[in-house]
Amino acid sequence: MFSVLSITLLIAIAMSILRLVLGPTVSDRVIAFDVIGIMAISLLVILALYFERMLYLDIALVFGLIGFLGTTIFGRFIENGI
Structure with missing residues:
Protein backbone atom coordinates (compact mmCIF):
# COMPACT_ATOMS: atom_id res chain seq x y z
CA MET A 1 0.00 0.00 0.00
CA PHE A 2 2.74 2.44 0.96
CA SER A 3 4.76 1.61 -2.13
CA VAL A 4 1.81 2.30 -4.45
CA LEU A 5 1.20 5.66 -2.78
CA SER A 6 4.88 6.56 -2.92
CA ILE A 7 5.22 5.66 -6.59
CA THR A 8 2.06 7.59 -7.46
CA LEU A 9 3.36 10.67 -5.65
CA LEU A 10 6.75 10.39 -7.33
CA ILE A 11 5.09 10.23 -10.76
CA ALA A 12 2.99 13.28 -9.90
CA ILE A 13 6.10 15.13 -8.69
CA ALA A 14 7.85 14.29 -11.98
CA MET A 15 4.93 15.70 -13.96
CA SER A 16 4.94 18.85 -11.82
CA ILE A 17 8.67 19.27 -12.39
CA LEU A 18 7.94 19.11 -16.10
CA ARG A 19 5.39 21.92 -15.68
CA LEU A 20 7.91 23.86 -13.59
CA LEU A 55 10.53 12.93 13.32
CA TYR A 56 9.43 12.94 9.68
CA LEU A 57 6.16 14.58 10.71
CA ASP A 58 8.08 17.43 12.36
CA ILE A 59 10.15 17.86 9.22
CA ALA A 60 6.97 17.88 7.11
CA LEU A 61 5.46 20.57 9.34
CA VAL A 62 8.51 22.83 9.02
CA PHE A 63 8.68 22.19 5.28
CA GLY A 64 5.00 23.13 4.99
CA LEU A 65 5.53 26.40 6.81
CA ILE A 66 8.52 27.31 4.66
CA GLY A 67 6.61 26.36 1.50
CA PHE A 68 3.66 28.54 2.51
CA LEU A 69 5.91 31.52 3.15
CA GLY A 70 7.72 31.00 -0.15
CA THR A 71 4.49 30.84 -2.12
CA THR A 72 3.17 33.95 -0.38
CA ILE A 73 6.36 35.87 -1.16
CA PHE A 74 6.33 34.78 -4.82
CA GLY A 75 2.66 35.74 -5.12
CA ARG A 76 3.32 39.15 -3.68
CA PHE A 77 6.28 39.60 -6.04
CA ILE A 78 4.17 38.65 -9.08
CA GLU A 79 1.36 40.95 -8.01
CA ASN A 80 3.25 44.18 -7.48
CA GLY A 81 7.00 43.58 -7.32
CA ILE A 82 9.20 43.84 -4.27
Whole structure:
Protein backbone atom coordinates (compact mmCIF):
# COMPACT_ATOMS: atom_id res chain seq x y z
CA MET A 1 0.00 0.00 0.00
CA PHE A 2 2.74 2.44 0.96
CA SER A 3 4.76 1.61 -2.13
CA VAL A 4 1.81 2.30 -4.45
CA LEU A 5 1.20 5.66 -2.78
CA SER A 6 4.88 6.56 -2.92
CA ILE A 7 5.22 5.66 -6.59
CA THR A 8 2.06 7.59 -7.46
CA LEU A 9 3.36 10.67 -5.65
CA LEU A 10 6.75 10.39 -7.33
CA ILE A 11 5.09 10.23 -10.76
CA ALA A 12 2.99 13.28 -9.90
CA ILE A 13 6.10 15.13 -8.69
CA ALA A 14 7.85 14.29 -11.98
CA MET A 15 4.93 15.70 -13.96
CA SER A 16 4.94 18.85 -11.82
CA ILE A 17 8.67 19.27 -12.39
CA LEU A 18 7.94 19.11 -16.10
CA ARG A 19 5.39 21.92 -15.68
CA LEU A 20 7.91 23.86 -13.59
CA VAL A 21 10.46 23.68 -16.40
CA LEU A 22 8.09 24.17 -19.34
CA GLY A 23 5.56 26.52 -17.74
CA PRO A 24 4.73 29.35 -20.12
CA THR A 25 4.23 31.95 -17.38
CA VAL A 26 5.77 32.72 -14.02
CA SER A 27 2.43 31.99 -12.35
CA ASP A 28 2.43 28.45 -13.74
CA ARG A 29 5.92 27.90 -12.40
CA VAL A 30 5.05 29.20 -8.93
CA ILE A 31 1.97 26.98 -8.75
CA ALA A 32 3.99 23.96 -9.92
CA PHE A 33 6.60 24.72 -7.25
CA ASP A 34 3.88 24.89 -4.60
CA VAL A 35 2.34 21.62 -5.80
CA ILE A 36 5.75 19.92 -5.64
CA GLY A 37 6.11 21.13 -2.06
CA ILE A 38 2.70 19.82 -1.06
CA MET A 39 3.38 16.43 -2.63
CA ALA A 40 6.79 16.27 -0.92
CA ILE A 41 5.07 16.91 2.41
CA SER A 42 2.61 14.12 1.63
CA LEU A 43 5.50 11.81 0.80
CA LEU A 44 7.16 12.66 4.13
CA VAL A 45 3.95 11.82 5.99
CA ILE A 46 3.69 8.48 4.17
CA LEU A 47 7.31 7.73 5.05
CA ALA A 48 6.63 8.63 8.69
CA LEU A 49 3.80 6.13 8.79
CA TYR A 50 5.80 3.44 6.99
CA PHE A 51 8.95 3.72 9.10
CA GLU A 52 7.01 4.65 12.28
CA ARG A 53 9.28 7.66 12.85
CA MET A 54 7.50 10.77 14.10
CA LEU A 55 10.53 12.93 13.32
CA TYR A 56 9.43 12.94 9.68
CA LEU A 57 6.16 14.58 10.71
CA ASP A 58 8.08 17.43 12.36
CA ILE A 59 10.15 17.86 9.22
CA ALA A 60 6.97 17.88 7.11
CA LEU A 61 5.46 20.57 9.34
CA VAL A 62 8.51 22.83 9.02
CA PHE A 63 8.68 22.19 5.28
CA GLY A 64 5.00 23.13 4.99
CA LEU A 65 5.53 26.40 6.81
CA ILE A 66 8.52 27.31 4.66
CA GLY A 67 6.61 26.36 1.50
CA PHE A 68 3.66 28.54 2.51
CA LEU A 69 5.91 31.52 3.15
CA GLY A 70 7.72 31.00 -0.15
CA THR A 71 4.49 30.84 -2.12
CA THR A 72 3.17 33.95 -0.38
CA ILE A 73 6.36 35.87 -1.16
CA PHE A 74 6.33 34.78 -4.82
CA GLY A 75 2.66 35.74 -5.12
CA ARG A 76 3.32 39.15 -3.68
CA PHE A 77 6.28 39.60 -6.04
CA ILE A 78 4.17 38.65 -9.08
CA GLU A 79 1.36 40.95 -8.01
CA ASN A 80 3.25 44.18 -7.48
CA GLY A 81 7.00 43.58 -7.32
CA ILE A 82 9.20 43.84 -4.27
